[in-house]
Amino acid sequence: MALRLPRPSFRVWLFLLLLALGGVLALLDQRSPREPGPVPRHEAGEPDYYLEGVRLTRFDAEGQAHQRLDTPRLVHTPHDDVTRMQTPEARLIDSSGRIWFSQGKVGTLGAGGNPLTLSGDARLHAPEEHWQLDTDILHFDADTGHAWSEAPALLRQPPQRMRGERFDAWIHDNRARLTDNVRGHHPPETLSPTDEDPEP
Numbered sequence: 001m002a003l004r005l006p007r008p009s010f011r012v013w014l015f016l017l018l019l020a021l022g023g024v025l026a027l028l029d030q031r032s033p034r035e036p037g038p039v040p041r042h043e044a045g046e047p048d049y050y051l052e053g054v055r056l057t058r059f060d061a062e063g064q065a066h067q068r069l070d071t072p073r074l075v076h077t078p079h080d081d082v083t084r085m086q087t088p089e090a091r092l093i094d095s096s097g098r099i100w101f102s103q104g105k106v107g108t109l110g111a112g113g114n115p116l117t118l119s120g121d122a123r124l125h126a127p128e129e130h131w132q133l134d135t136d137i138l139h140f141d142a143d144t145g146h147a148w149s150e151a152p153a154l155l156r157q158p159p160q161r162m163r164g165e166r167f168d169a170w171i172h173d174n175r176a177r178l179t180d181n182v183r184g185h186h187p188p189e190t191l192s193p194t195d196e197d198p199e200p
Contacts, residue, residue, distance in 0.1 A: 050075040054085075058113060058142065066093050067116070067142055071107070081111040090116060094145060094171040101125040102138060102147075116140045122149070124169065131157040131176070133167055145172035153178065159187050 054074045058067040071085040088107035092100040102125070104118030122138035124147055125131075135153040140146070146168065153167040155178050165180035 046077070047075045048078045060142075064093075067091070068093075069107075069116075083109040083113070085109075088118065090118070090140075092140060092142075092145075092147075092171060094174075096172075096174075098126075098128050098171075100147075100171055101127070102140065104138065114142050116142065126169075126171075126176075129157075129174070129176075131155060133169075133176075135167065144170075146170055161185050 051074045052072065054069070054071050056069040056071075056074065057065050058069075060066045068091040069085065069088050070090075071088040073086045074083060075085075076083045085107040087105060088103065090102045090107070092102060094100065102118055102123060104122040105120030107119070108117045109115075110117070116139070118138045118140075119136065122135050124133040124138055133149070133153055133155050135149040136151040138147060138149050148169070149167045150165075152163065152165055155162045155164070155167065155176070162178055162182060162184035164178035164182040167176070167178050169176040
């Protein structure tokens with residue numbers, strides 16, 4: 001004896017049709033372009049362009065990528081040729097191909113795209129060297145690979161940490177320097193049981 005399924009009623013078909021139509025409309029809504037935010041204003045004048053959701057890659061004279069910037073908004077003002085960014089995250093690539101990470105609450109690229117200045121909780125992180133610098137204002141000259149801060153800075157390389165009034169790093173040479181009123185915390189190395197002197 002064959003089992004027969006009842007035919008779907010008109011209400012079931014109508015419900016399935018409305019469900020499919022809702023799915024198509026939701027898909028089309030996601031594909032529609034976002035409306036841009038208001039045109040940013042700045043004391044330097046009217047911007048000639050601004051971009052939202054930006055990933056910017058800069059290249060050196062040899063055509064090698066040396067700087068990558070991610071920011072939700074980038075604004076360029078032609079009067080001073082300065083590019084301003086909100087909450088930028090930067091990847092700085094040194095001559096050996098190592099990546100140094102930096103970020104800040106706001107950022108600027110000077111005239112001609114150099115230097116990069118990060119302000120407000122600025123940070124420079126060297127993952128291969130296992131150190132991190134925190135300061136208020138951090139500058140980076142892409143042409144020379146020199147990062148510096150003339151504001152008080154905290155340099156951490158666990159378990160050590162040091163504070164100073166000025167910081168300099170040359171990423172291509174893998175050198176860093178903390179100067180002026182430097183104070184630090186350097187915990188003593190702990191000895192393992194095998195390193196201890198045997199009892200007499």
